[in-house]
Amino acid sequence: MKARNGRTPVTMQDVAQLAGVSVKTVSNVLSDYPHVSATTRERVTIAVAELGYTLNVSARNLRIGRTRVLGLAIPELSQAYFAELADAIIRRAGARGYTVLIEQTLSPATDEIDTVEIMRRHSIDGLIYSPLSMTASDVRRLDAEFPMVVLGDRVRGSRADHVTMANAAAIRAATEHLLGIGRRRIAVIGARPEGPVGAGASRLQGYTGALETAGIDIDTALIRSAALWHRADGVRATEELIADGTDFDGLVCFNDALALGAMHALQRHGRTIPDDVAVVGFDDIEDGAFATPSLTTVSPRRDEVAETAVGLLVDRLAEGSDRTAPRHVEIGYTMVLRDSTATGTAPGSE
Numbered sequence: 001m002k003a004r005n006g007r008t009p010v011t012m013q014d015v016a017q018l019a020g021v022s023v024k025t026v027s028n029v030l031s032d033y034p035h036v037s038a039t040t041r042e043r044v045t046i047a048v049a050e051l052g053y054t055l056n057v058s059a060r061n062l063r064i065g066r067t068r069v070l071g072l073a074i075p076e077l078s079q080a081y082f083a084e085l086a087d088a089i090i091r092r093a094g095a096r097g098y099t100v101l102i103e104q105t106l107s108p109a110t111d112e113i114d115t116v117e118i119m120r121r122h123s124i125d126g127l128i129y130s131p132l133s134m135t136a137s138d139v140r141r142l143d144a145e146f147p148m149v150v151l152g153d154r155v156r157g158s159r160a161d162h163v164t165m166a167n168a169a170a171i172r173a174a175t176e177h178l179l180g181i182g183r184r185r186i187a188v189i190g191a192r193p194e195g196p197v198g199a200g201a202s203r204l205q206g207y208t209g210a211l212e213t214a215g216i217d218i219d220t221a222l223i224r225s226a227a228l229w230h231r232a233d234g235v236r237a238t239e240e241l242i243a244d245g246t247d248f249d250g251l252v253c254f255n256d257a258l259a260l261g262a263m264h265a266l267q268r269h270g271r272t273i274p275d276d277v278a279v280v281g282f283d284d285i286e287d288g289a290f291a292t293p294s295l296t297t298v299s300p301r302r303d304e305v306a307e308t309a310v311g312l313l314v315d316r317l318a319e320g321s322d323r324t325a326p327r328h329v330e331i332g333y334t335m336v337l338r339d340s341t342a343t344g345t346a347p348g349s350e
Helices: 012-019 023-030 038-051 057-064 080-095 114-120 136-142 167-180 198-213 231-243 256-268 302-319
Strands: 069-074 099-104 126-129 148-151 161-165 186-191 223-225 250-253 278-282 296-299 328-331 334-336
Touching: 012 023, 012 038, 023 038, 069 080, 069 114, 080 099, 080 256, 080 302, 099 114, 114 126, 126 302, 148 302, 161 167, 161 302, 167 186, 167 198, 167 250, 167 278, 167 296, 167 334, 186 198, 186 231, 186 256, 223 231, 231 256, 250 256, 256 278, 302 328
Parallel strands: 069 099, 069 126, 126 148, 148 161, 161 328, 186 223, 186 250, 250 278, 278 296
Antiparallel strands: 296 334
């Protein structure tokens, strides 16, 4: 705290006396408590400025048992999408006075859900958790003593808030875009080897739904799996399509890393993009805009995801023990048209 006129330190009591309010009211104003009248807030703010009072944040946090630290658990920072998502969350949290502690969930030594237990050991106020996949058996392990926001498909029965992407609708739009520019043999990369789970299942549903609506039979030879959605997986799956002699003129990839790997493999095998094969990705990572050709993709509105997740978590912290029912927010998507599909009209964004 600053000293008034270089002598006695200014206290919250001094601010309360000058503003003609209680110390509790001063505390509520400085903590940005919403239920304070505009007139009272102005009086306290003027008193703070006049006295030169500075809130001792560390002491306040110690009193109320808060660290002003949020946890973020994501699969891996080596993937551009998750690195860019982490950047967006850190910026949004910083604007609200929070720092962010990051943990990676993909570890050969632990299961993905174990990260929730690991984060419990850290001094965090709440957690934003972005798993690759969640099952019904994981639900009870989401019930931590701190508030949590889960990014990804909603898990029924969980007390955590959820921020989800329109996975099925977005991939359906990507597939319809390829259909709209005349492609009929559309392959897809990103199905899970272990079967339809998580975001992979929803995105596969969007792909098959678009083909069925267009009256095109589902050809399983065009559906290729990828375990981790890395560039190398995109290369491998595309080279398998070519080696098998599978005819395809369009390619939907469940993320941009797969798409960038696929484009590398296509070009290495003499296929021209988009003339021979038009390619669509998902995530709108920065690298896609600078690829050759630039990558058409689906933007999951990453900044909106970050803002919503941080907002939900901070709201939960403000509620304290007065918990409301779990909240579910679905973020829309935007088709970003670039050179890998040449020209054409996207079926729309939501």
